[in-house]
Amino acid sequence: MSTNNLSYNDQGGSDSAVEVGQETTPTSSNAGAGFGLFSTNFKKNDDLKEMLESNKDSLKLDAMKRIIALIAKGKNASELFPAVVKNVASKNIELKKLVYVYLVRYAEEQQDLALLSISTFQRALKDPNQLIRASALRVLSSIRVPIIVPIMMLAIKEAASDMSPYVRKTSAHAIQKLYSLDPDQKEHLIEVIDKLLKDKSTLVAGSVVMAFEEVCPDRIDLIHKNYRKLCNLLVDVEEWGQVVIITMLTRYARTQFTSPWKEDGLFDENSETAFYESDEKKTKNGDEKKSYMMDPDHRLLLRNTKPLLQSRNTAVVVSVAQLYWHLAPKHEVGVITKSLVRLLRSHREVQYVVLQNIATMSIQRKGMFEPYMKSFYVRSTDATHIKSLKLEILTSLANEANISTILREFQTYVKSQDKQFAAGTIQAIGRCATNISEVTDTCLQGLVLLLSNRDETVVAESVVVIKKLLQTQPTQHSDIIKHMAKLFDNIAVPMARASILWLMGEYCERVPQIAPDVLRKMAKSFTSEEDIVKLQTVNLAAKLYLTNSKQTKLLTQYILNLGKYDQNYDIRDRTRFIRQLIVPNEKSGALGKYARRILLAPKPAPVLESTYKDRDRYQLGTLSHTINTKASGYLELSDWPAVAPDQSVRNVEVIEPVKEWAPSLGKTGKSKLSKSSDDKFYSDSGEEKEKGSGSSSSEDSSSEESSSEAESDEEKSSSQSSEESDKSSSQSEKSSSESDSEQKKTTKKPPQKKTVKPTAKDRSYLLPIVCGPGERLHGFVSKQVPVSLSLFSLCILTPCPLSCAALLLQVSGPAFVPEKSHDLLHRMTGKGLSAQYQFPRQPCLYQPTMVSVQISLTNTTDHPLEQIHIGDRDPTGLDMHCFNAIECLLPEASVTVSLGVDFNDSTQAANFQLCTKEDQFSVSIQPAVGELFLPATMTEQDFRKEQGKFAGKTASSGALVLVTVELRELSAALITINTEKSVMGPMLLRDLKRALARA
């Protein structure tokens, strides 16, 4: 750009001079005169000039449209500049826009004339219409005329504090333009960037980060204070901005946080063995592991980017994927797999880039993509570069377990009509054969079969690959070498011929009969061979001379003589060298003695490696990664710092209301209340409104309300519950149960509460519904009591198949999730593996009839535990959805997995075995009855209707359980439970009573 710009600027002056010169010619010669090809052009343009100078807007517009068409075709329309620039202040907005387009295109070449338009823009910068202000700034900053730099600078500074976020966004874009026009402005521009980084508008965020990346990517100190804000705004930034911000934050995180990976393993799961190598190392690692705690800010970034994996924009998905790859702990990277595989359905070009990234990832982490192996199967309609990438990935994914499937697939590819692809497949087979020793022989046999293929490229490629394979285990395969010698006459591809000759020479002692014969044939055809074949012939001759000089002495001499006069100097050179080395004479000196050791030294087998092996030096998803060279402007991803820099730099003085980066279960549960769930997504963009730019949507305001409500509710409940607990002991309790087993009623004194005023709004809604016993109800009651002076009701739904859908009920989120977890496996019994379970009270994702259970597994030993999974289950037992096996759990690390259990509407315990690689432990989960329910929201009317059904004994509503708590007078409450399940009713009642009594 720099050179470009300079040269353009230089030309600017001379160009305009030339332009003027040209213009004078036609006028002096009085137009009309025919100048061959050019005359028509001039005429046309003359007519355009007239149109532009007319009084009619429509004529002017037509003229501009024709001019734009010229520009689009790449034709030069610069001589119309004076006529066009006059219209810059036109009232017609379309005309004006087209003039802008023209100006931006030619201003650089016509600097003096362009200056005429500047005052118009300066005026427009003060226009009350934000669109006009913004577009004036856009054009002003796009005119690449150095003289106006101060004016631009001023305009940018003003626009950066404009009322309208749209104008501020434009100013962020203008920063980059000014910077490329005059880099000396850097310091001033950084000030503006700093100011704009503090902007809370989602509209500005992406653009200013872009400006930051371009102007001062090294000034990460500017990011500190804005880091948390950027993370929190991210979901609501427009998609293009998201990509830029995510890329920048990836770099930022690598400078600010410590590595979440264990020291030596990094990504490489295959190097686990190194871990055990020395005790010293082990303890050191253990210590480090213990001290590693992920910075909450690091976690915040990971958490807030994860939802973006669901974006429709492929660039966003890949940028999140690379962020996880470069920043997330090893066991969390897996979440990106599905999304990346999804992108393979997208356009060809997207596939290409995504496959490249997967190719790099799959070398280091086979496990991530192995379950999706079939997605990489090649289709005959794929483009060639897609085919070879898929082949690359399949080869990387191959292991002992799946190799037979992959080889079967490769068999089809070898037969492909696309011979280039077939050749690629043969190389892939070769790689599989060297990597997986079990199949080396099979592969070799398959390749030998291919030697009789009709296509020459296939045969040649097979020869080359077989040569490499034989080197790894030459002893057993003399018959293959013989076979290849037989084929030699029919193979014309030089590379393949050379390979066979090399094999003959290298293993000449194994084929003592054949090798000299081959040499004889070569001596005959030597002069007509390709250079590479000649070189190998010389090699073969030398080796045979050393091992079998009796038969080959004359042949060798003949070949060496031919080589001596060859046209190619490489061959002459080699011949001279070989002759000195092997033929003893007076001059040959000491080296001759070692000829045998030099030429017949055992050679290490070649390693067949992926071409993507070293691509991981580039950040994934970048252009540099795609082209495998450092693109200009590529910013290195730094290594993790050994010691984390000061964390407090990110603290912001003003405490934000939504600051919840500590992963606490209780909190996330609350934020998932059916109503307030909306606010996070269309996030905290309230400032839009306060800036007074109009158009605040209803969504916006309602979400704010609801969030504040939810918050105040939380406060209330906590303050109340503490007060209540004092009084609870003094509460008396009386209960009466009706004979009807389906209806249970209990009355009891409710806690007295008059401190908080009931809000009118709450009464009109049915209350958020609470399920389960114990703590939850406690929180619930205390929160709601003051409100429901007359009545409040609960409705609980058991998770039976699709009943929620059938009854058209809305399942709502839990109002409260207890943080209490139950022991599943104690670390003493679990040989260091401890497990705790907890009911997150979320609808189970696997099946609606299942209850979701969260298990957190902790490794308390000092060595990693491998392959934690669920083993045998009680055969008569319950249906369960197991979690995916955990490949490895590091010492002191813990991981949370979720499980779905279909308890079958009973409190029967789920028994199963928790297994590690070595051990098996029997464990069981015993649910409290309340955990089996899903809360649901329904209107009071519906509730009554459902309740009525029970009363009338026409109950066919299946799994519905309705709970009513009615408050009587000051200190009594009536609990009614309507259910069909005769066992569950009393149990639930008992739990509720106990919980209320405790409260």
Next chain:
Amino acid sequence: MQFPAKMIHSLFLVNSSGDIFLEKHWKSVVSRSVCDYFFEAQERASEPENVPPVIPTPHHYLISVLRHRIYFVAVIQSEVPPLFVIEFLHRVVDTFQDYFGVCTEAAIKDNVVVVYELLEEMLDNGFPLATESNILKELIKPPTILRTVVNTITGSTNVGEQLPTGQLSVVPWRRTGVKYTNNEAYFDVVEEIDAIIDKSGSTITAEIQGVIDACVKLTGMPDLTLSFMNPRLLDDVSFHPCVRFKRWEAERILSFIPPDGNFRLLSYHVSCQNLVAIPVYVKHNITFREGSSQGRFELTLGPKQTMGKGLEAVLISSQLPRGVLNTNLNPSQGTYNFDPVTKLLSWDVGKINPQKLPSLKGSMSLQAGASKPDENPTINIQFKIQQSALSGLKVNRLDMYGEKYKPFKGIKYMTKAGKFQVRT
């Protein structure tokens, strides 16, 4: 200057015969000779699709996409995520299609001014500015014949004077003040099945991907929720930005304020644990004999696991080996065509009648003396099944909040073949 400017520098549109028919520069002008590197790559590629999407040149990088037989070549000067550019270029094509109905060279040339205005709005200094169709349509109205006539009479323009309401709103995809006399919301659940079937008819791999395309014409600011009977079928999803992610996470309900007009609400992948029902089978017998200049070709199609729905718009295509000179085939229904130059065989079958299975039989004449081809051709099948989504996904309810009127709602299901290949 330390860094060359980032992002998209210039755009060239190249047609299939290798002519640049449109260029647009967002920064300094880059000479069109930079495209020579692209033409070189184009020459080297055997098929138009084989042109690599990213081509490095000494001073620039060329990133291109191929759509509707037009290459959109973006010129980049420095490091930028390639997908960023690729995704943007596709968005440009989508926008053109949206505006002009088709995205062809002729359409672009006819509307060159609108194209220029659009490109000007979509990128500022090479960085995407407005890509939402709802916002663009407020800035630049799509050309219609009526509007052109009106504009010539009244002198009004196609260009909006006010900042589109979407730009500043928290729902940038929707403009305010939408009004319709008939309020309607249509959703199309379209599933595509990708499969590779081997010689013996067993499935090597099969998966179902689906999308929900919506056409929503509702007044005001409606807030919609859409729930499924069986949301757990959806294994992996991606959303239009309007969908509230948290709500989906918690309740598996799609809750959104829709954009105005056509948009893709959701794309999804159906989990592969459930075995995919393959709705069609192919019986084939394609043989080449060594030394003979004739080959046999027999193909019979039949329905299988279609849930009682008929297979429609069945189209067979196959790339025959190079040695095949011509074919002499006899279709029991539909029309078939063989192009002796490209060796592409296509057979437009139409509907499959289960009582009378369609077949294509006959002989192929081979190049005399040429050896027998190694591989039998792969058969690509396209088909449609109306009124059914293969995975069984069903929409349970669609509700509207926030507005008072009663909208007309419609949901349609369809299954299509995606990349459906039979190896023979």
